[in-house]
Amino acid sequence: MNTKLKYKIFISTLFKWGFWAAIIGAIIGSTTAFLLTTNDFLGNEIREKNSWLIFFLPLGGIVLGYIYMNFGKSNGNDIAKGNNLVIEGVHGISKVLRRMGPFVYLGTFITVLFGGSTGREGAAIQMGGSVAETVNQYFKVNILDTKILLMSGISAGFGSAFGTPITGAIFGMEMVAIGKLKYEALLSCLVASFVGHYVTEKVWGVGHENFIIQSVPELSILSFSKVIILAIIFSLVSVTYCQLRHGIQTVSEKYFKKNHIKRAFFGGCVIVILTLIVGSTDYNGRGLDMLEESFKEAIPPFAFFAKLIFTAVTMGSGFVGGEAIPLFFIGATLGNALSPYFDMPMSFLAALGMIAVFCGGANTPLAVFLLSVEMFNGKGVEYFFVACIVSYIFSGHHGLWPSQTVFAPKSRLYNTVNGESIGTIEKKKKH
Known part of the structure; x- marks a missing residue:
């Protein structure tokens, strides 16, 4: 393969990654804006003003459990795994289901409305994986690019959920494996995270919480x-x-x-x-x-x-x-x-x-x-x-997330085999 052809393939690949990531970021930015706005409404405007709603949490659990049990499984893949399913999708162990995003949003709304203690990044990340899988199937993306776009979905979800696009870009590469950064996904994760953040804040006007440090100790x-x-x-x-x-x-x-x-x-x-x-x-x-x-x-x-x-x-x-x-x-x-x-x-x-x-x-x-x-x-x-x-x-x-894979132990004192998941290590300890 001559040098000119190599550069042509390289540039076209980068363009595809950036294009797909931008689509993922735009969709996730919009869905995250919807997630944040709805959570604020359900949590602040309804639940906090109607404390009796907590008594309906068990019934909300029945509804949530019914949905996940009857519609959350396909060919051995279970959306109840949450972020773990997205991580396994990046590693090629499982397949992220497209229905995962809408269901986790519905489940999050039920949990927030009735007073379960939860957050939002899980829903955003899982929606990111769901949207990335949809893009993968629509464009018939190959297996290597599929993993990269799934990481882009993670980045878009995290970056737009907290208004931290730089963090989101790195989080998508770092979350799936301990001790290893997936640098091949850097461009896609960066584009997806920044586009997602921009769409959430600038297009839809949804802001984020501000935490202010009043003073910092002198260095000593x-x-x-x-x-x-x-x-x-x-x-x-x-x-x-x-x-x-x-x-x-x-x-x-x-x-x-x-x-x-x-x-x-x-x-x-x-x-x-x-x-x-x-x-x-x-x-x-x-x-x-x-x-x-x-x-x-x-x-x-x-x-x-x-x-x-x-x-x-x-x-x-x-x-x-x-x-x-x-x-x-x-x-x-x-x-x-x-x-x-x-x-x-x-x-x-x-x-x-x-x-x-x-x-x-x-x-x-x-x-x-x-x-x-x-x-x-x-x-x-x-x-x-x-x-x-x-x-x-x-x-x-x-x-x-038990599905996180350990590619490099945190210390030589930890006796682990490269490639083992946290879940596997935990089971070994118990035995």
Whole structure:
């Protein structure tokens, strides 16, 4: 093959990737705008003004379980796997179903309306995978390009959901595998994320939350030492959440024989009981109000633990949505509670906890560091970089998504085989 032909193929391939990614980004930007607007309406305008809706969460679980059990499976592929199915699609293990996006949106609306503790990035990412698969089938994309476009869908979903296009671009490449960045997808992920973000904010005028750090500690050995200790604490909290969430899922699937209707109904009942025990709806839904308050004023010291339990039960019993916002809540409120003990600014520790807890669960240190840069306008970048690395290492081979593949262990102390999934590693530990 001569040089001229090589360049021609190279340029045409880049053009195709960019074109397909732009289509994915435009669609995901629009669907994410719809997701954010609808969630705000259901969560803020309806549920918060009608606290009695929490008593209908078990019935919402029945509806959700029925939909997923009867319409969510095809040829061994199950949309109930959520983000794990998208990751498996990138690895060529499973096939992402096109119906996944609409169903996860409906499930998220049900969960938010009736008070399940959930977020939004899961719905956006799964819609991204669904749209990418639709583009793949429509244009008859080959298997290698299919994987790249699925990562583009992830990027578009995350970038548009949080208004962080640079983070979204890297997140799509970093999420699917631990210890390896899929650089071949860089162009597609970048285009999809930026187009998705632009369409969400500029075309549809849907904004995102602002979290402001009032002050950052001066750079010093003492401050870095405190940040390292805090990052270890945040990483362990992240592991606690992941283990509890997956443990509830495993036990409920075993006890109810993988009957999604019974699992979600039971989980909904537990959330209702927990809400009555706590005597507050602060830990239902997304919890954005308390999340924002944690940057400004002291909040209940055990708020992080309550949200951890509420979210683990909600997601572990079969409700859907996302886990980024709940992890932001857990980290920020824990940072808020630890602020007096570490003698550091409250807003800074809320931000640090928010980033470090999510990093430990997502296993995407580079993307989450960039998230801190975009969310907090570059304040305290040195501290956030250290916190992300420490949280990533100390969280071990645990995480939100068992289908994540370990291509390079986080440390030589971890005895893993390259290519194993987190789920496989977890099973080996139990045996």
